[in-house]
Structures are given as structure tokens and as C-alpha cells.
Amino acid sequence: MGSDYYQILGVASTATRDEVRRAYAKLVRESPPERDAEKFALIRKAYETLSDEAARRDYDALQAHGERVSELVARAHASMAAESWGDAERAWKEILVLWPGSHAASNSLGLCQLELKRWADARRTFKSLTEVAPDVAEYWINYGLGYARESVAGDGTGGIEDDQLLIKARNRFKVAIGLDPRNAMPYLHTARTYVRQGELENALAWFDKAVSADGGLDAADLDTLDLRCAILARLGRRDAIAVEVRRMRSCLPDEPEARKYIASRLVRLGLRWSEARRFDLAHWFALEASLLDPAEETTCDFRVFSGRMAAAFRDVDRLRGDPAVSGPLTTRALYVLGRVSGSIPDADADDRASVRAYTTALDRASSAAIIEDILGLRRRYPALYDLDDELLGHVLDFVGRRSGIPVPKVARDPGRCPRCSVFEDWGHAHGCGKSSRDAAPRSSRREVGGGATASPPVPTPVARPGAASPRVTAARRRGGGTGCLVLIAAWIGAAAALALVTFAGY
């Protein structure tokens, strides 16, 4: 009917471009724009479509297969939503057979192939897409991901081949940046390639470009600032983290709710480090969080916890080379004590073996040696000792009683603040009114963390003021295990992978 362009122009579907032009000219002379605007618009639309090669092909395709195509598009979207990438891929392929000119379909096909980790296919798709639509930044980004993700998906040994992939990825991202410098994505992806290669300073710089891509700092930049913090921590740049926290604050209005929200994000960052057994780094974030939100209990608890753990870790490091404490016995003792006092109900065979080994060692050692060992520990490594002072105290008592050797009691100061105890460098940020001088080493950990003593307190995520943020996800609650256990286990497996920065994406 009236909507068929060939009929409007009165030409055959095989008409050449010249025939189309002539037909158009004849019609326009009959209905010039000043005479009948609507009729002209119709003729014009038909002419513009049929005289442009690509537009005409698309039009023909949709005229012939429009129904099937929209059916398939709906199906493809549903499959993608259900993450059935294989089904989606097949649907997009069929769409492209019927309608080869659809850039959006090619792009979706490529995305499915990325999900299916078929890097070469994905790259081929995006290569031809960027050839026909070279000025769409998104296509270049996806093209780059075809390289970057393969590198990430590899066996992780890096090497020259990986570097090559990452360089190629970066080149694609660069084109995207040229096309759309305000899109933060390609900067972020570039930064990640540098993270992959361990070029952290470069990564930092590119994350920074991502932050400033769309102009100033805003809430959308918080994730990127998180990543920068993670890297700065890894580089040991404590001061720079404080600067970064200030930038985070300027992303949001200066209101108590916003400060609480940033604090909760910082705690989450800290948690990641404590999962990686880097309590020193976790503690930095806990400190920054406490500064922002001093009254929040869970934050405070996490600060205390991470501080204690960090101190204990430092003690462990020192302990290893200390001849004054008889190493093997103490470490064994600590390990098993940890196990015994810990909350793991069914220790596995190895643990049971350790318990037996320890018991044997304990039996063979003289009571004096044990007492000396534990007292030495308490004297020189209070943080370490503190982790399980109750149990160690019991052992002391027990061995003391058994052998008749007098064991000095530890005086407890009931007035100590439970929250500030470990942090002499810190002061009483939560406003307990004590000066840091009063903050002698800690009280019982039971007072601190409540039931699940050593597992770090989980911060309540605070909704970002203003728009509900999709990024506020609840922090995972970590499983049981005592601090002691965590600590020692990490230390025993001396080469524990400390540097774990998980980057979302890829």
C-alpha cells in the first residue's frame, strides 16, 4: 500500500539508482514541497531510502523478513537475559543472515561470543563491524575486549603473548577514546590491561583518566577511585590513599549520610584486604572509614580487629627470626592452641595429626620451657599473644600448676577502652574520651567482637544519598575461624598470596 517505497515512487524492485532518481524527479515536479508538504515528505523518504545503497538493502531485508527478524530479536534478547549465550548467538546469526546490514545485531553477536570465550570469533565479528561502522566507540571497546579478555582468561602466566594481546586491546580502546573521549569505559579497560601487566603506575594514571573523562568527580567515579585505592595500597602509598578518600568525599555532597556511605565503601575495601590476609592494608582503610564515620560501631570494630591483626602479623614476622623464643615449639603451640580454641568443630585429619604432634611435643618439653616460651611471647609479642590470651593464659596456669613453677598473673585494667586498645597511633576516634596514653594493650577480645570474635565485623551497607545505587551490594559475611587461626595459617603457609586485588570486569 502507501507505505511501500517502490510503489510510492512507481518503480520496480529491480530499479536502478538512476531509474529511482528519475521517478523521484518526476513526482517532485508534480508535488513540490511548497505545494503539498506531506506528499513530498512521503516521496522524499522513499527516495532517500531507495537511492542509498545500504539503506535500500536494509529496507529490502526488513520488507522481506521483518516479522521473522523481530521474532528472533525478541528471542535473542531473552536468551541474553537468561545468559544462554549459545542460544542468543544462534539467534543473532540468523538475524544477520536475513538482515546483514544490522550493526546492532553484529554487536550483540560479538558480545555473545565474548561471553562464550570464543575470542577469535568475537574479534572477527567486531573487526568487520568496526570496518563498516568505524565511528561507534562502543564497537571498538568490545573489539578491544576480545583481546583483553583472552589475556585474562589465559593461564595467567603472562608472557609475551599476553603482552601482545593487551597491547592490541589498548590500541582498540584508544580508537574508542578518540571517538568518544567522555566515555569512561575505554580508559578503565586500558587501566586494567596495565594492572594485568603489573604496570601499576600506568594503571593508576589511566584510572585517573577514567575519573576525569566525563568532566568532574561524581558518584559514578567512586568505583574507579576504589580501584585506585586498591593499587595505591598495593604500592604502599598510605598518604595517597588519604588523598583518594578526599576525592571520594567530593564525589558526593558533604552530608553525614554521604560520609557514612563512603565509610561503608572503605570498610568493604578493607575487608577485601583482610580476606587476602593483608591486615596492615585493611587497617588503613578501617582507619579512614573510622575518621569519616566515628560513631559507627561495626566500622570501629573492624578498625580494632584489623589493627590487632596487623600488629599480630608484624609480631609473627619478627618472631620468625627470634632465637629467644624457641621457635618450633611456640609456633606449633600457637597453631594447635588456635585449633583447639577455635570454632572449627571437625578438624580434618591433618589437624588431628597436628594435634597429636603437638601433644607429643608438649609432653616432651619441660614445663619450664613451655612457660618461658609463652611468657617470652607475651612480653615481646603482645599483639600476637593477645590474639589468644585467654587460652595461652589457661595453658600457663595449667602448666604452672602442674609443675609448681610460679607464673605471674597479668593484671587487667577494667577501665580500658575496648575499642581503642590497640591503636596508640590512633587516639579515641569514636569519642570514648580517653587519651591514647590510657590505651594500654587490649582487653579480652570477647569484649570487642562479641560472639564471632575474630571474623571481621560486617559493615551495614549504607545507601548512597540521592539515587538508589545499584552498586551497593551487601558485603559478604565471612565464615568462621578465629583470628588466631587465620593468622597462623597464613604465616605457616609463608608464601601466602598476599597481593590479591580483585578487579571486577573481564
Added chain:
Amino acid sequence: MGERFAVGIDLGTSTSEICVFRHGRPEPVPVASSKSVVLPSLVALNSRDELLVGEEARGAVDVPGRGVRESKRLMGRDVEIPLGSRRHRPPEIAAIILRALKESAEVYLNQPVREAVVSVPANFDDVAKRATFDAARIAGLEVQLLVAEPTAAALAYGLTRLDADEQLLVFDFGGGTLDISILEMMSGVIEVRSSHGDVALGGKDFDDVMISLLKQRVIQSVPQVRLSANLDRDLKDRAERAKVDLSSRTTTEVQLRNVGATATQQIDLDVVVSRDDYDRHCSELLSRTRACLRTALGAKGVRPSSVQKILLVGGTSYIPAVRNIIEETFGKQGSADVPADLAVAMGASIRAAQVSGLLDGATGPVITDVAPKGVGIAVVEVVGDRRMLVYEPLIRPNTTIPFRTRKTYRLMSSEQDAVNVCVYQDSTGRARYPEDAVLMKEAVITDVPCASDGTPHAIEVLFQYDLNGLIRVEGTIPATGQTVVIEEKANAAVLSPEGRAEAEKRVSELWQSRPEAREFRAVIEKAERMLGELSGTSREAIRQAVGELKAAIESGDAGATRRLGNRLVDLLYDCEREEE
């Protein structure tokens, strides 16, 4: 009823013309006061506060505060132009020029002229176009249609070339603007494909270069000179003449009188300027010209070799260095098939003939034009991982007009109670964010009720370019029936009805002060004196003639004034003779 005709006007920065289309072709109209077909766009007051327009204003136009040149550059701007004791809006000055043209045509046709097609630069913005409408109304003219100057020139060329099948480039370099249009001619249809221009590059800038070159020469020859205060104004005319001179000769001599003084004497100087020297000083303007041409060709990916014909239009295209650019680029010269200074007015009258049905597709060419600027709105979109405000193009640059399109968006949430519709223009076709485009106007729909079913309201946006290339954007929330309309900037430069009435009054008073308007004053005085002495039929006839003449003068209808004035003269003459 007289024969049918249509009128087209080229309202130029430095010169204006009017053409009448009849008997199937455009006829340039000689300007009543000068016999030339070109009316310099000059308005001034003489020492007796009488209004001078065109060539007659040349002597007075450069007296500070008493004359206006190049007022077209101010069209659509919120400025006031001093003229004697009054201040005028730019459309008022344009109205005076239009009125002079209109009256010339009325005298030429011996019929009243009420409507015309008026040409504007292809890249005139909407406010300037509205100001042009205002100017015409003040002058007592209805604008049938605005036509882009290069489009009009192409029409003048195409009128007699219905069989041509070629790609055409119109290079329209006038007093204030450079417009370049690329057109395709096929089987009697002339299609403008793209239009690109520099709205701030024209003959005026070449005059300025000449002025500074002349001043340089004065300082070189008399280093201790103090240049006189209004030197730029004083030199304007001589500089322009020197520039024009260099188009046909390789050197020109300029006599400078009283350009300044030293401690002891006034400085008079004769300066010789060579074409080479002048060209060197113009190099910046020339490279802007080159850049403009390159962009124009790039807009549709046109290879210079595929352009069969180059029409040179506008006085500035006479400059040899400008012609060189054309030759360098296309390897051939511009054509002289249409008169450079009249093509636009001729084309405008052809367009008028088309609009009023004097000419149609069966008898002449049909033309389609484009709107050079793209239009879009700002919408929120997810870019990468974040929501950003992006420019959403709804009409691409160089879309054939008239054009309309409709698109539906959703509000961001069901509780959103206001929407801001921001309309942007983009002439590059590459704008991605609002910052890359030019904000035209914004409008807010407020007090939007909550969407009861939780799905955010849909908002429908209608974009439209009319045949004048004027934009109209309409935002509607169908669910609530709320609508906003966005047209040109509601700027002080566009006159309100009251503003226009005042402007009309000011212009009409000025118009009365034209020396011509006083032409029949003595005759009327004489007639009124005679009325007392006369009686009977001749008294009644003279009384009536005086009344009609006064009305004609009042209405500013020059043709009628002349006709009725002459009749009164005849009556009085006969009367006197009878008495003797």
C-alpha cells in the same frame, strides 16, 4: 487587475536588490532614486534630519551616530542602533531598506506590492530569520517564504536549464557572509544537498584588512603621526573602493586626506597598494575561505572533480585571490552564467513565482532545500557504565525540508514531576554530548502527576523544520496532555506585537522625513489654500484628490503617492488655467 507577478528581494549586507518575476522570467528593478538596480544597504540622516537610503546615503553614512552600514550583521541580536536622536532595532533599519525596495518595485510595476520572497544567508539562525520577518512586516510586506541565498542563486541558474544533470556548487561570498551549497540537478529538480557557511566572513572583513594596511602605510611614512580619532570610519569608503579596484587592476592609488597630524602639520598622503601586497595581508581570511570550502565538500564527501559547475555569487567572489582558491580546488574557473550581484534577487523572485503558482513543475524547475543545522535534545543514556546526559540527534544536518519526525522517550521514574526539554543545534553531525552542540532553547513541563501504574510516563517529542528552515519542537506527555512548544529563542530581538507597533511607528515617522515624502508638500499647501477660494465641482474634486494623496503619503505607498500627486498637479494646473 494588473498582470500577475511575483517579487523577490535580496536583502544583503552591503547591497540589496529587488526583482519582479513576470512573463516567465525575473526582471531586476531599478531603484527609484538612482536608476541603478543595486541599492547599497545604507541608511543615514542628513544634516536636516531627513532620511537617506541607498546611494544617496553614502555621503552621510559614516558620520558617527547618523548612519548605519551592514546592519544585517546585527539581525537577531539584542542591540540598538543610534540614528540621530533615536535608537532603532536592527529590523527597523532592514525595514527601511525593504521599504525603499518595495516602493521602487511599486513605481516600476505601477501596482502595490504586498508580498515577497526574501533571501537570507543559508546559515542564518532562527532568531535572525524571525527578525527578517519582523523587518518585512514593519515595511508593510508579507514574507511568502525565506529562501537561502545560494539556493536562490542556483534557481536563477537552473530556471532555463531544465535538462541539466549535473552537480553544482554555489559559492556565495557577499558583504558579510560566505555560504557554500552543493546541489544536484536532475530532470528539472534542483536538490540542495548540503549547505555550509561562515556567518562571520565577508567583504567587510576584506575592507578591514585594507583599512589596517592603509594605516600601516601612514605610520611607515610618518612615524611620529597621531592618527585621527575616527580614522577607521573615515577610511571605510576609500578602503572598499581600493579593494574593488584591485579586482580589476594590479595596483591602486589611494589618496588619504587628513588621516592624522604631527606636532606641526596635518597629514595628507597618496598611497599605492599592489594586489600582491593586499593578498598577503588577506592570507588569514583566505585560509578561512579555503577551510570553509573544504568542510563544505567534506559534508557529503564530494570530490571536487565531480562538481561540474561552480556558480560564483556575491561581490567578494570578484577578488582574484578568492577566484584562485576556486581554481586551485576545482581545476576550473567559476562560471559567469548568472550575474554575481543579481542572481540571488532573481532566484528569490523565481521562488516567489513558484510559491504563488506562477511557475510550477510543468513549466519550470522545482527546488528542494536543506536545513544546514542538525537538531536534537539532551537525554539520559548509559555510556559505558554510567548514566550521562547525551545529545540525541533527531534531525541530521542538511536534512531536506520541510521535515518532521516524532520520537517517544520515557521519564526516568514514575515519580518524576518535571521534564526539561533542551533543544540543541549541531552543524557538524558529530555532536555526542550536549556540550558539543549549541543550546537553542529549553522548556520545562512541570507538575507532572505521578504515574499511577508505576511505569514512568512516556513523553513524545515532535521535531519539525518548516519550509523557511525554522525549527519547532513540541514535547507532549500523552498520559497527562501536557505540552511545551519550543521555537526560536524568546529573545528581546524578536519583537512582541507591541514592540512591533512601536517599531512601525518609529519607521513610519522616519519614512515621512524622506526628501521624496516632501515632494508634493508645496502642492498640497497650495491646494489647501485654493480650496477656500474655489467652489463647485472642481472644489470637490481637488478636496478629494488632496485627501487621497495625503492618505497615500501617510501609508507610504510611493506608487500611489506619485500617481495621486501627479493627478493633483494636473487638477490644479487645469484649475489655474480656467481661472485665467
